[in-house]
Amino acid sequence: MRRRSLLIAVPAGLVTVAGCGGDNKSDSSKASDSASPSAPATSAAPPPKIVGGPLPAVTAGTKFGEKPAVAKGSGDPSKQLAVKTLIAGGGKAVAENDYVQAHYLGQVWSTGKVFDNSYDRKTPLLIQLAEGSIIDGWRYALQGKKVGSRVLFSVPPTWGYGKEGNSQAGIKGTDTLVFVADIQGAFNASSSAKGTEVPQNDASLPKVGTNTDGKAPSIDIPKKDAPTGLVSKYVIEGDGETVAAKDSVLVQYKGVFWDNGKEFDSTYGRKALTSFGLQQVVKGWAQGLEGKKVGSRVLIVVPPKLGYGDKPPAGSGIKKDSVLVFSVDILAKM
Numbered sequence: 001m002r003r004r005s006l007l008i009a010v011p012a013g014l015v016t017v018a019g020c021g022g023d024n025k026s027d028s029s030k031a032s033d034s035a036s037p038s039a040p041a042t043s044a045a046p047p048p049k050i051v052g053g054p055l056p057a058v059t060a061g062t063k064f065g066e067k068p069a070v071a072k073g074s075g076d077p078s079k080q081l082a083v084k085t086l087i088a089g090g091g092k093a094v095a096e097n098d099y100v101q102a103h104y105l106g107q108v109w110s111t112g113k114v115f116d117n118s119y120d121r122k123t124p125l126l127i128q129l130a131e132g133s134i135i136d137g138w139r140y141a142l143q144g145k146k147v148g149s150r151v152l153f154s155v156p157p158t159w160g161y162g163k164e165g166n167s168q169a170g171i172k173g174t175d176t177l178v179f180v181a182d183i184q185g186a187f188n189a190s191s192s193a194k195g196t197e198v199p200q201n202d203a204s205l206p207k208v209g210t211n212t213d214g215k216a217p218s219i220d221i222p223k224k225d226a227p228t229g230l231v232s233k234y235v236i237e238g239d240g241e242t243v244a245a246k247d248s249v250l251v252q253y254k255g256v257f258w259d260n261g262k263e264f265d266s267t268y269g270r271k272a273l274t275s276f277g278l279q280q281v282v283k284g285w286a287q288g289l290e291g292k293k294v295g296s297r298v299l300i301v302v303p304p305k306l307g308y309g310d311k312p313p314a315g316s317g318i319k320k321d322s323v324l325v326f327s328v329d330i331l332a333k334m
Helices: 136-142 281-291
Strands: 056-059 080-085 097-107 116-117 125-128 150-153 178-186 231-237 248-257 263-266 273-276 297-302 324-333
Touching: 080 136, 080 273, 097 324, 136 150, 136 178, 150 297, 231 281, 281 297
Parallel strands: none
Antiparallel strands: 080 150, 097 116, 097 125, 097 178, 150 178, 231 297, 248 263, 248 273, 248 324, 297 324
16 A cells, blocks of 8 residues: 555645635545455444454564564455454553554455555554544454554454455455554554754744643744744644655644734644645745654744745635744644
8 A cells, every 4th residue: 555545534724725727626535446444435334343363374574563464364264353452552541532543454355365565665654543534444453552562453354345345455255354463553632743842032922832632732923023924933842753745644733813913724623633734835835844843843833935824724814925824733643
């Protein structure tokens, strides 16, 4: 599964509305060109019973984060969801509707054929455990498991790709699938930046709160003229990977107007995170986040020419030529 095969549901935020040449479809909404645990068109099966087996053995790559090798299934697989924690992590427990970041390998029970894995791509999956975003087998198998865990589970068609299967991946409608997932992170509406606070000594710039309790930070606008150029500065500097122009990110953010400090958009208010590609958003966001580290909180001041200019989104409450101020927590890179 390449990044563009992910079916991540992106809440409708103002930031992702403009700067895309009129095409607001995310990269993840395009047709898949490889297999993934992304959800089929419908997902209406009742919850499965969780059982302990049978499950094939992991024969190599047994450490967390290593690419595993898994034996072919022996005998008939369970008609329910078989789940086993091979390595118990010590992080937060995963809940329904969380975004989960995980490396994984998937293969067919009866043949042992690997149809997809993220280890070779060196890019973990980041997807929401929500109905319609991912196959139900993943939703139910990973709920309650802790970050740092390796989970082995088998998914019968009912909670996988259904009777239609996935022809692109060579998965038939009768195939039970076997997955190994290494849970590397979990994020929800209470997630915040993690890192080192950076002094905010420039009195001509807004000051952003440094709380990391999942609540919206304060943004105090100085009684000064707005800068004419883009401002992008760390408030909290994380220690994760650097964001590149081609990347997609998962964020918390809050946006206010420079002229009155009034909030016009916020993931905190919606209680839902937002994911997007840097090529989808207004230029001020794309340029402001490029080069910043995952885990950081970033102050971005967007002048009109790099924001919405004289064509703000209808119904947004944003006036023409508004200077916009954002606090952005970069939670993960996709």
